[in-house]
Amino acid sequence: MNYIWNKIAWGGDPDEINDVTGLSKRDIYNIRKSWTAMYAESEKYGLQLFLGLFRLNPVTKTFFKTIQDLDEEAISNSAQFRAHVINFMTSFNSAVTNLEHPEIVIALMNKLGESHRRRRIQKEHFDEVKVVLVDILKNQLSASDDLLASWTRFVGFIYKNIFEKLCETADC
Numbered sequence: 001m002n003y004i005w006n007k008i009a010w011g012g013d014p015d016e017i018n019d020v021t022g023l024s025k026r027d028i029y030n031i032r033k034s035w036t037a038m039y040a041e042s043e044k045y046g047l048q049l050f051l052g053l054f055r056l057n058p059v060t061k062t063f064f065k066t067i068q069d070l071d072e073e074a075i076s077n078s079a080q081f082r083a084h085v086i087n088f089m090t091s092f093n094s095a096v097t098n099l100e101h102p103e104i105v106i107a108l109m110n111k112l113g114e115s116h117r118r119r120r121i122q123k124e125h126f127d128e129v130k131v132v133l134v135d136i137l138k139n140q141l142s143a144s145d146d147l148l149a150s151w152t153r154f155v156g157f158i159y160k161n162i163f164e165k166l167c168e169t170a171d172c
Helices: 002-010 025-038 042-056 056-062 072-077 081-097 102-118 123-139 147-167
Strands: none
Touching: 002 102, 025 042, 025 081, 042 056, 042 072, 042 081, 042 123, 056 123, 072 081, 081 102, 102 147, 123 147
16 A cells, blocks of 8 residues: 555655665655745845855855955845855756756756866865755754755765866866
């Protein structure tokens, strides 16, 4: 009976791991459900993510010439930076919404890796983004351990494909 229920409700085993993404159908469900809340307030959460990154590692602020000398309030009021935040959240949304098509996510993340390589962004900076993201998930969205595990697998998948291009000509 459980097999039939899973076939109907999930389209198969909800915990079967996709060989390409490393994610299960349950992971995708968890990620999308929590992402919906974040994306509904994308500018708010995107700004929190970047401001948290700048607090964690102030050097990262220097990657953005237009805001490198601004305080947090001025950064939050910068239309140009807010546009970058929205672009970031939209890119993240594209990855979340295309998880059933990993080849699309891989292409998107490879492109992101290439563009960040040209800007000399390092792998460690992406790791710091992950730290801030987990903090937001825990403290603002009350993420459970299961949800955090799903996000960890998701970030691992996208980072693998970002790093493939980010580290193409450099030691990572």
